Amino acid sequence: xxxxxxxxxxxxxxxxxxxxxxxxxxxxxxYLYWYKQEPGAGLQLLTYIFSNMxxxxxxxxxxxxxxxxxxxxxxxxxxxxxxxxxYFCAESGNNAGNMLTxxxxxxxMVKP
Amino acid sequence: xxxxxQTPSHQVTQMGQEVILRCVPISNHLYFYxxxxxxxxxVEFLVSFYNNEISEKSEIFDDQFSVERPDGSNFTLKIRSTxxxxxxxxxxxxxxxxxxxxxxxxxxxxxxL
Numbered sequence: 001x002x003x004x005x006x007x008x009x010x011x012x013x014x015x016x017x018x019x020x021x022x023x024x025x026x027x028x029x030x031y032l033y034w035y036k037q038e039p040g041a042g043l044q045l046l047t048y049i050f051s052n053m054x055x056x057x058x059x060x061x062x063x064x065x066x067x068x069x070x071x072x073x074x075x076x077x078x079x080x081x082x083x084x085x086x087y088f089c090a091e092s093g094n095n096a097g098n099m100l101t102x103x104x105x106x107x108x109m110v111k112p
Numbered sequence: 113x114x115x116x117x118q119t120p121s122h123q124v125t126q127m128g129q130e131v132i133l134r135c136v137p138i139s140n141h142l143y144f145y146x147x148x149x150x151x152x153x154x155v156e157f158l159v160s161f162y163n164n165e166i167s168e169k170s171e172i173f174d175d176q177f178s179v180e181r182p183d184g185s186n187f188t189l190k191i192r193s194t195x196x197x198x199x200x201x202x203x204x205x206x207x208x209x210x211x212x213x214x215x216x217x218x219x220x221x222x223x224x225l
Binding site: 031033035041042043044045048088090092098099100101102103104105 | 143145147153154155156157160167168170203205207212213214215216217218219
């Protein structure tokens with residue numbers, strides 16, 4: 001079945017850029033998403049990219065998609081301590097039920 | 113801003129008991145979903161629901177599970193006879209149409225003793 005993989009952990013200093021990476025296997029993915037989960041909270045949609053796009057920018061967030069390598073990244077510019085959370089990559093394949101397949105999440109720690 | 117809500121936020125139950133988890137999707141959304149996240153594991157798809165019927169379900173969604181939209185606003189997940197391994201965070205989500213962005217609720221943390 002489809003699989004989505006992410007590195008477990010990333011630590012950056014406040015003010016630096018963070019880059020969180022994700023790889024996926026489903027070549028029929030239509031949308032790819034980034035969700036943020038703060039401790040004890042639900043999944044907050046951060047941004048998404050349609051599979052025919054290479055890049056999407058939304059304020060401090062930049063999403064890059066390399067469809068050939070099935071690689072997705074999320075760059076957070078000027079990372080703040082409030083960005084500390086778990087970031088989940090997810091993809092929706094070409095299936096009738098529109099299920100999302102999630103990666104395991106990357107825990108971002110931002111040091112002051 | 114409209115959001116998906118879920119109740120209760122936490123539920124503790126004894127093994128073998130039935131539980132019903134409730135969700136109120138965003139009002140103009142037509143597709144509804146349940147996912148679960150066992151502690152330390154990935155978020156896993158359970159079921160999607162559209163037009164009063166199940167669109168797709170995963171292997172996890174066996175006969176112990178059922179979903180229902182009992183009225184115009186609620187969407188429920190019932191676990192008929194809970195097992196220890198059903199302990200997880202259960203997330204409800206909704207989307208305007210299928211294949212579009214899914215918005216998640218805050219989750220219900222279920223603990224089966």
